[in-house]
Amino acid sequence: MINFIFSEEYINHDTGNHPESIKRIQVVNDLIKEKYSNHNLIEPTIADKKLISLVHDIDYVNYIFDSIPASGFNYFDPDTIASPNSLKSYLLAVGGSVDAVKKIIEDNNNNVYFCAHRPPGHHAEKNKAMGFGVFNNVAISAEYAYRSGKFKKILIVDFDVHHGNGTQHIFENHKNIFYVSSHQYPFYPGTGSENERGTGNIINCPLTAGCDSKTFRSLFENKIINKINNNFDLIYFSAGFDAHKLDPLASINLENEDFYWVTKIVLEKFANNVPIISVLEGGYDMKGLFHGLNSHLKALIEYSNE
Ligand SMILES: [Zn+2]
Incomplete structure (x- = not known):
């Protein structure tokens, strides 16, 4: 059984003619309704400024709240757009990611959560909106989880095709929150080389443009799976589906089944009966997103059935 944290509200974050469009969440919604309606569907709650400022500077948080346009669009950077209803989506995406932690603590069990939100968050820096995202949903949730004192070692696995510069920077001085990422490199956002190691808690697995399924699996296994020996008591996925071969934004050629494989191998190696929180990041081809997810x-x- 999966707990889906999901809101119809995400269709109101209008970005116009943009790859991170309303259509994406409609596809996710269709998938959940078609195949997973017997699972648990939970409405996210709205995050407040205090929660967001666990990882973001409060001045930046205030700036975002004050920059939502009354009509039309406002651009935080050339890729990252707000429209009149965007703030609610930003706050639900953060709130929902943290709700998963709260429920895990309350219920004292090892449930699996999938947070179907938009916009993505892994490019968002402490004080900067980037790459379609404004607040770093996964980083805020992981920081909240760590500060709760219930989780001593946390792993974030990011298989989105872009490097999660925001998440890496937020945790690069941390000893107990690990961030591992496979991504096309060199590529947007420019970070993610193997030399960026943080305190030993960062592992980057760069993939060359054109990388196929076989090469991806071998690199992911050698550079990530075989490089960590820790036990973790909470595992996140920054789950992006833009490394799919159909995706228009990147040049990695993963097949549908690779998203099963990468999830399975991470869970087999690192998840010994611990809770899992997976949070939607990118994925811009509608078929790739549907089947990859x-x-x-x-x-x-x-x-979750084991
Ligand atoms: Zn991406």
């Missing part, structure tokens, strides 16, 4: 969810369901 379906593969990822299949592995999460198998784990």
Whole structure:
């Protein structure tokens, strides 16, 4: 059983003619309704400024709240757009990511959560909106989880095709929150070389443009799976599906089944009966998103049934 944290409200974050469009969440919604309606569907709650400022500077948080346009669009950077209803989506995406932690603590169990939100968050820096995202949903949630004192070692696995510069920077001085990422490199946002190691808590697995399924699996296994020996008591996925071969924004050629494989191998190696929170990041081809996400969810369901 998966707990889906999801809101219809995300269709109101209008970005116009943009790859991070309303259509994406409609596809995710269709997938959940078509195949997962027997699972638990939970409405996210709205995050407040205090929660967001666990990782973001309060001046930056205030700036975002004050920059939502009354009509039309406002650009935080050339890629990152707000429209009149965007703030509610930003706050639900943060709130929902933290709700998963709260529920895990309250219920004292090892449930699996999938947060179907938009916009993505892994490019968002402490004081800067970037790459379609304004607040770093996964980083805020992981910081909240760590500060709760219930989780001593946390792993974030980011298989989005872009490097999660924001998440890496937020945690690069941390000893107990680990961030590992496979991503096309060199590529947007420019970070993510193997030399960026933080306190030993960062592992980057760069993929060359054109990388196929076989090469991806071998690199991911050698550079990430075989490089960590820790036990973790909470695992996040920054689940982006833009490394799919159909995706228009990047040049990595993963198949649908690779998203099952990467989820499964992480869970088998690092998840010994611990809670899992997967948070949607990118994925800009609608078929790639639908089938890639379906593969990822299949592995999460198998784990939740063990
Ligand atoms: Zn991406």
